[in-house]
Amino acid sequence: MAAIISCHYCTFPATTKVFRPINPFRFPSASSHAYFRRFGTRCSTNKQHPFDLQNKQKGRSFSFKECAVSIALAVGLVTGVPGLDWWSNAYAAEPVFSDLSVLISGPPIKDPGALLRYALPINNKAIREVQKPLEDITDSLKVAGVKALDSVERNVRQSSRALKQGKTLIVSGLAESKKEHGVELLNKLETGMDELQQIVEDRNRDAVAPKQKELLQYVGGVEEDMVDGFPYEVPEEYQSMPLLKGRATVDMKVKVKDNPNLDECVFRIVLDGYNAPVTAGNFVDLVKRRFYDGMEIQRADGFVVQTGDPEGPAEGFIDPSTEKTRTIPLEIMVDGEKAPVYGATLEELGIYKAQTRLPFNAFGTMAMARDEFEDNSASSQVFWLLKESELTPSNANILDGRYAVFGYVTENEDFLADLKVGDVIESIEVVSGLDNLVNPSYKIAG
Template sequence: MADLLTYSSKFNLPNISTKQIRFFNHSKSIRVHQFVPHCTSRLPFQHKEKASIFSLKECAFSIALAIGLVTGVPSPTYAFPTNPALSELSVLISGPPIKDPGALLRYALPINNKAIREVQKPLEDITESLKVSGQKALDSVERNVRQASRALKQGRPLILSGLAESKRDNGKELLDKLEVGLGDFQKVVEEKKREAVAPKQKELLQYVGAVEEDMVDGFPYEVPEEYRNMPLLKGRATVDMKVKVKDNPNVDECVFRIVLDGYNAPVTAGNFIDLVERHFYDGMEIQRADGFVVQTGDPKGPAEGFIDPSTEKPRTIPLEIMVEGDKAPVYGASLEELGLYKAQTKLPFNAFGTMAMAREEFEDNSASSQVFWLLKESELTPSNANILDGRYAVFGYVIQNEDYLADLKVGDVIESVQVVSGLDNLANPSYKIAG
């Protein structure tokens, strides 16, 4: 088992030529959106049961086997290392990964303010507290709320000092709302309204995330010169993807809300939002849905990506990976090729609904328009131990209705993808160029 976990971050993925499965070739207002995307069910809503729990060995083996399954070719024979280093393995599985997309996005912001993180952490821990039954859960939630309130009171001066000057007024207003919300939360717990805990937690974490975004003062680095004139998302944007579902008795249509992270993937996210504004994905079918990923973006005809009408040539973008601790992404090479086997990616494949770019296995800079969403959580294969981190460019997460991705099938139609916010963060928008 140790061999499998260690080696899974280092092997080369098999070569595939079929384009449909290229992925496995290996203002100033408060910015908390009230609109909630929806899914329309043909049947009354029923709770989705989680998949059955495999043993650790079975799960890891299934991940390795998935390579052959999703590519449509026989699984290759792997030569596993004979003497894996236990110290390396301990690094790979040292702690449980963060799987919540909202938390991943908060921690991915280019900020360093311990005071706000000390407010954030106990609020996020409420999710674990609620897994306990009975009164013990609410007792634990109450401790979480008190800890967050205390951290906000003690750390408020440091939080205020961390706000960008141009966003200071907005940040102060958010902190006031957060303080009031924590007081309301305390009353919810005291009145034992367990059903109100999760919605209140989500609301307050939205305030926390908005405060953290107000700490970012401009775009934090220069994109390399060779990519500087491409569409670049210098910040974040939110899009809604509406999908018409066919032949599914449970779901008729669904709107997926997606946050694109240009701080950590400006070229990749910029390319996507530029295509969204061209309506490139509108009317396109889901082209792959195999239980491991959902994928689309392959246009009709011989082209495997976007043909820019202004040049009549394919537009491709470089592989773009932000490493934890670095100030700018690495371009044009996977972390494996760079020998960075233990490096943690800033945007990991931890969350159900992680969004990334497909590309050719042996061509790092071949991504164009094909995108995919992961349908697995990295519970047993933490960051940098799975088969995706550092090989494919993550640039966003589905933050609402992500569970419904598993209901999508090949042939379901993307009716529209629309930008909800953040379009003003797009630099060099090529969609505005005539022709």
């Protein structure tokens, strides 16, 4: 199975056992040996270690330089101290920060819906100023009792004022072909804002969150109506691959075994082709091929849930038209950039502190697994992160910028933690957005 993280190789005495840590992201506080025991997926006793990434033999010798780079990078990522300046100075690239950083500054955003809204390729400050106070209601509701409603009331007033003052600019930002729909949503948003204000005045705390969710759906719809076509050209070498030029939603139905409290569950997943068209397109194409139907969950260790490794010697999807494994490039959108970077991690590009547009912040973040040492080796294996951003904060972990995020579980994500190895994916169905898939290989005979 493809790895989502692994150690660079270290040599232990002959009596050292193979370590399989529960949490490979627990960083060292004592020695480098502790680092590799806690950080890697496997360390063996040989000087040239077989690297078990996809249950296959892949040899690579230990390099002291690689270990030093890994340790320095990990320290820099955790502490914020640039421990790799001597390395990154070889690159001219500088971290890129979005114009929206002021609007969304603060604690890491964990809500998948909010992450998807902020990830849309739009540049309309007026609608973001409406959105931000509505998103902040979530934090306001963390205060106990009805006292929370005082903060909620300020949020609502701020958002309502921003909507009234910025409506003209918001309407002007709508794509011409979607303007009628966008205006309709804005009218619903205005009405809903008044209704939320009344809920607050009635001190009905329980009704706040459902109404907030409804209003944010309107906001997200308006923002999507601002996207006019696909915003950039995919590099020529990838243009013939299945590409998701927009977003799609899928429902993944899982049959759960040996759990008296859960028999089956349907996970709704939003796939973001705006920021990962090749990665999301590959997945949707495999879904339409029924590649995942009947496949078991293959890893469920409390850190991630992973699947996608087919039976037999193949490490990924074998395209019947070529009889070869179809692989896709590593694809990462940097916040503030107009198109993704391909074929290299952000640390390899010298911009490991840059923010990614789709961060590993949310419980249920979906990404591609790949060979640790081959950036462009992803094929069919996917994983969902089970840790929230307090443990793996955006831009301070070894996932962001190294693995391609292409979606989030937006419904029933909490049940991912209940999945076990051997649970079966009964089906994955595309429920919307299939028309955004171009070059669909599943339509080719065979």
